[in-house]
Amino acid sequence: MSVDYAAQILEGSQRAAARLISWLEDEDDRAYEWMAKLYPHTGRAYIVGITGSPGAGKSTLTDKLTRVIRKSGLKVGIIAVDPSSPFTGGALLGDRVRMSELSNDPDIYIRSMATRGFLGGTAKATADVVKVLDALGKDLVIIETVGVGQDEIDIIGIADTTCLVLVPGLGDAIQSMKAGIMEIADVFVVNKADKQGADQLCGEVCSRIEIDAHIRKRDWTAPVVKAVAVEDIGIEQLWLSIESHRKYLLDSGMFYENRRQRTSRETLRMIHGELFRVVREQLEQNGRLDAAVEQLMNKKSDPYTLMHDIVCEWLSISKCKEAS
């Protein structure tokens, strides 16, 4: 342990950050030692989530927004969470290539992450990477992800301000409502607003926001920003909306409350992930899983009895001991 990665990251070394993030992605145990050291130095960066369905233009919007934010001197970290192949396990290179222009700026750090793995560990991994970029000195971290599925809702739950990007013509608004994505948006962006159907989409979104305001009695009314990201239209206004939401959170005390809830969720999620890692390792190492599967396939046991036995054997909590 000759290299002090924590110290290097706190001094702004992107190389040290990249190394630590790779360890996090590989679930290498070394990562957690350094993450523990970095933790007291986190919590400073503001976190913006950008979500929407595939083809909504999130990547372009993120690029353009980053340029606007950089004008104010803030340092920006970008985490592009890609749905990835369960076979190759790798993130697509597209996003990295796409943002090569941005990445010449030393105060921007871009990282693509694959949504790999078993049992939804992506939200946990993303939260960890946010902490690394925070410790690295980024003032603002943007998480860009496709907005469908529970995994993605968990990921976007990490953000302080969530922007939902919709485009005309994809039936996006209705699908987003179905997936419960609209309810987690703090700012709406109607991108490709020069396309047919943009006004109708804005109307749908506005009436949804109105209904929502009645039901949930939120103090914050989500603004709807019209944008044409490829032509740099609406980007400044998006940034103003994000800043305005940030001000609302800070003034109302919601900023602290939201972060407290998020810390609670993250803690549970980490315990969840760690339990799985230990359990899997144990079951696979001693051939117990294979033996159990054989019994199940031959219907000599059932998974419910098996599960109960193993859990009771392994848990040292008194409640389970009593029940067994």
Add this chain to the structure above:
Amino acid sequence: MSVDYAAQILEGSQRAAARLISWLEDEDDRAYEWMAKLYPHTGRAYIVGITGSPGAGKSTLTDKLTRVIRKSGLKVGIIAVDPSSPFTGGALLGDRVRMSELSNDPDIYIRSMATRGFLGGTAKATADVVKVLDALGKDLVIIETVGVGQDEIDIIGIADTTCLVLVPGLGDAIQSMKAGIMEIADVFVVNKADKQGADQLCGEVCSRIEIDAHIRKRDWTAPVVKAVAVEDIGIEQLWLSIESHRKYLLDSGMFYENRRQRTSRETLRMIHGELFRVVREQLEQNGRLDAAVEQLMNKKSDPYTLMHDIVCEWLSISKCKEAS
């Protein structure tokens, strides 16, 4: 325990099945007792997964396919997995209403399921419901789900034959490739094949299949079925393709091997889910989670150390004890 739900379900009582499924969804402990009793009677039903992006026409295709299957006398169970709101937690009623016509047939059982909850328990719940429908005497169980995200990949991993539904004009093929969905498809359906761009989409899919065949050396070459579900076009051919894939699995021995792997995954998932349930209950009941969050917010502890301490304290597995 005067009512023997297991016996009733094995006799074909849909009412008893509905009750058990509700308990499963609520994670009511009573469910597991009956599931253990039913387990020896499961494994008989063939499981078909139908996936694709929102708007691909999966629901209509499932309806029409079910009608075709019913002609051969097979009993069909349908599980429609809906992405649901993180706030309301409820499945949309749409699919149930939609299939009201089918549901007049006593040999069809339809169930909508919400993708609720924390930490991806949907795949486990879906696998359990499949077992109930299997025990209920359904010859074929169709799982219909939106094909994006790790949760959904886990869900579709339950199926013996997975059909991926694509439609022209949504950039679907590319997005599916990105999400790794194409790699898990055994049968491709190009739905709305009367629309512009259908031939191009078929071409894209075919060349992808060809590339895939080179890389993965699968013995099965996924067929591409053109369909117009609303007009009942291509449905018979889809059913033939599913049957043909089933024959391939049985002849090649892959059927047993796939089910063995699936049982292994499911067993891991169940043990993990149960461990986490117990641990979470404990953390929340005794106020320990709140205390931990307070410590984290004040940076008096870090989540990595905390997680390690909690997992080691609660697990009586020897390795963890040694490490602590």
